[in-house]
Amino acid sequence: MVSYGSFVDQFDLTTDAATLTAALVDVESVSGDERCITDLVETALRTYPTLQVERDGNVLLARTDSGRPQRVVLAGHLDTVPIANNVPSHRDGDLLYGCGTSDMKSGVAVALRAAHLVGSDAVTPSVDLTWVLYDCEEIEASRNGLGRIARERPQALAGDLAILLEPTNGVVEGGCQGTMRARITTAGRRAHSARSWLGENAIHVAAEVLRRLNDYTPRTVEVEGLTYREGLNAVGISGGIAGNVIPDECVVSVNYRFAPDRSEAQAHEHVREVFAGFDVEITDSAPAARPGLDAELAQAVVAAVGGEPAAKLGWTDVARFGELGIAAVNFGPGDPNLAHTRDEHVSVVKIADAETALMRFLSSPL
Numbered sequence: 001m002v003s004y005g006s007f008v009d010q011f012d013l014t015t016d017a018a019t020l021t022a023a024l025v026d027v028e029s030v031s032g033d034e035r036c037i038t039d040l041v042e043t044a045l046r047t048y049p050t051l052q053v054e055r056d057g058n059v060l061l062a063r064t065d066s067g068r069p070q071r072v073v074l075a076g077h078l079d080t081v082p083i084a085n086n087v088p089s090h091r092d093g094d095l096l097y098g099c100g101t102s103d104m105k106s107g108v109a110v111a112l113r114a115a116h117l118v119g120s121d122a123v124t125p126s127v128d129l130t131w132v133l134y135d136c137e138e139i140e141a142s143r144n145g146l147g148r149i150a151r152e153r154p155q156a157l158a159g160d161l162a163i164l165l166e167p168t169n170g171v172v173e174g175g176c177q178g179t180m181r182a183r184i185t186t187a188g189r190r191a192h193s194a195r196s197w198l199g200e201n202a203i204h205v206a207a208e209v210l211r212r213l214n215d216y217t218p219r220t221v222e223v224e225g226l227t228y229r230e231g232l233n234a235v236g237i238s239g240g241i242a243g244n245v246i247p248d249e250c251v252v253s254v255n256y257r258f259a260p261d262r263s264e265a266q267a268h269e270h271v272r273e274v275f276a277g278f279d280v281e282i283t284d285s286a287p288a289a290r291p292g293l294d295a296e297l298a299q300a301v302v303a304a305v306g307g308e309p310a311a312k313l314g315w316t317d318v319a320r321f322g323e324l325g326i327a328a329v330n331f332g333p334g335d336p337n338l339a340h341t342r343d344e345h346v347s348v349v350k351i352a353d354a355e356t357a358l359m360r361f362l363s364s365p366l
Contacts (some may be wrong), residue, residue, distance in 0.1 A: 304364060
């Protein structure tokens with residue numbers, strides 16, 4: 001963990017969004033270890049008396065209450081995947097490198113810049129705003145900070161539109177894929193490897209699981225004009241207890257990414273059908289979200305950003321807002337193809353453009 005006195009003593013929200021991104025990156029905040037960055041962001045937000053700021057664990061909630069008829073929620077996660085010798089950040093021309101530059105500290109920086117501009121009365125938005133900055137997005141869904149708030153205090157997330165500042169390479173991405181993890185267990189019969197004919201090798205039995213995965217043809221689905229590509233893949237395999245024992249169990253872990261025309265229950269059933277005859281245990285899942293770009297405020301975001309909207313190929317917390325009946329879109333400066341990579345980086349021009357587009361939307365008459 002980066003200490004308070006190391007790279008960052010405080011976050012200066014008056015600085016440009018690229019510099020603020022670098023400051024955020026320089027405070028390590030791997031999932032489950034977000035206290036330091038939450039402290040610093042909280043301190044920065046509390047300098048604006050027009051913002052009502054509340055902390056709930058390592059989730060920060062800030063809001064304006066100006067009596068405007070519509071409310072927009074700006075949401076982003078403060079955590080990252082484990083660092084890979086890529087903190088602190090460094091700059092190379094137009095590119096800023098470091099863990100979380102793309103996913104999604106550049107998006108958080110844009111949201112915090114909006115808080116500064118609104119909180120200092122430099123910009124008068126046409127909507128009231130809620131900021132939600134939260135922990136544990138990059139790990140199992142049960143620990144997700146936004147998910148916890150949605151379960152325990154859904155009224156805190158109320159709004160007419162939510163914008164997830166996830167990496168989208170500067171375009172609006174609608175909806176998201178659902179994600180599901182499962183364990184496929186094969187059974188055998190344990191024996192001494194010198195007398196292998198007396199047993200049945202569970203790892204060999206797993207070859208049929210791998211064959212079905214290899215032969216599987218994932219769907220490409222159009223939903224509300226956006227194209228989603230599914231995927232069903234092995235992401236882990238384990239079996240065997242010793243070098244001279246025929247194993248009696250093998251587990252293949254699979255991940256299914258499904259389009260928003262399927263519910264979680266339908267996705268679960270599909271995986272069980274693919275692996276019929278095997279023991280299938282669903283270990284984790286989160287629903288998909290439909291694009292919802294027909295909502296008036298979502299259309300206004302698209303108009304402010306420009307370009308053609310695309311499908312979000314991945315899971316994001318737009319799905320949580322969808323479950324609450326709140327229209328939501330993804331929009332951020334990072335490139336999703338660079339997320340979680342060792343050389344993760346973001347264009348500082350993209351960061352500035354994202355801030356400009358967001359403020360254009362927030363200040364336009366709606």
